[in-house]
Amino acid sequence: MLLKKQTVWLLTMLSLVIVLSVYYITSEPQSQTKNDFASTTEKAKEKAGSKENPTATSEDGKTTVTETASGEGFESLRLKLTDTRNQQIEEYEIQAGSADLPAIKKSEALDKIAELTEIGRKEEILEALLKQTMGYEDALVRADGDHVRVTVKTKEKHSAKAANEIIQLVRSEIGSMKITAVEFKPAK
Template identity: 55%
Template sequence: MLLKKQTVWLLTMLSLVVVLSVYYITSPEPNQGNLATVDEQEEQTVTEEQKETTESQDGETVISGVASDEQFEALRLNLEDQRSEMKEEYQEIVASTDLPVEQRNDAYEKMKELDSVSQKESVLETLIKTMGYEDALVRADGEKVRVTVKAKEHSAAEANEIIQMVRNELGSLQAVAVTFQPEK
């Protein structure tokens, strides 16, 4: 049985796409060695408002750099850890040759969705910060989105504006809850 040239060409291209996709998914992520230097630079740029001044028993002034958003950072790190574990599980499923193609495709789609949601969350956090707030934390879990904002003052109009922004970015079917946390 002879195959037509077009069929052979199509099968060759499809197999190439599959091989490249598997390679891309299973390849190690790029080195993120610059994170330590970024963290050190951020620690050095602590503003005078965030520094706490006390006097010791000797009468000397001691300055301790206590960041007011440690709780936000801890929540972000926890969320990143959970998502990276889920992503690793999905990568194992995609790399497995024992599983059906449908299950591997579902895992790949879920991996892409995780990346997309993470990116949208960071965009929303940046947009909320540009509205004049000190910090913001956006957590999207399925159909629920929780937004926590550090603000000196807050109003229902500001909360509605944030809710509208989240719905524009993530979709109007999302249930959005906005919580304001007072600045210290």
């Protein structure tokens, strides 16, 4: 019975990986090539010059709030994060499908797969909420371990009030994870 349950779970996760892979393969390609992207990043660094980005600490005293001029696009970062997470899931799927590992290790691998999938789902939900309910042009939420980093693209200057609203939204969705940074990226 346990083996059938694990097989169904494994097939479900494999299906999810395949669907995500097809989605990213068929989604719109990035308009910038690697060379264009590198030159854009260099131009952003030159434009920023030697002045530092304004930084503040939120009311909770634990979260850093910054305005960043990073040249790396949200889609590129999202793609890297998804690729890394898919590789981790694939490694856990191999472990779960191994005949040499004891059942407890296979179960732990399946739990890790479920955890990574859930974190990815919550990141997507938060990004959509930040864009739709709070009106940001784009948002990137990166959960790593028990830390969360949020970057939003906005035309307005960052404020402690906006950062605290973001923190409250993230806490309501993610729960016990620590929000380590809220970054405001100027929109063009």
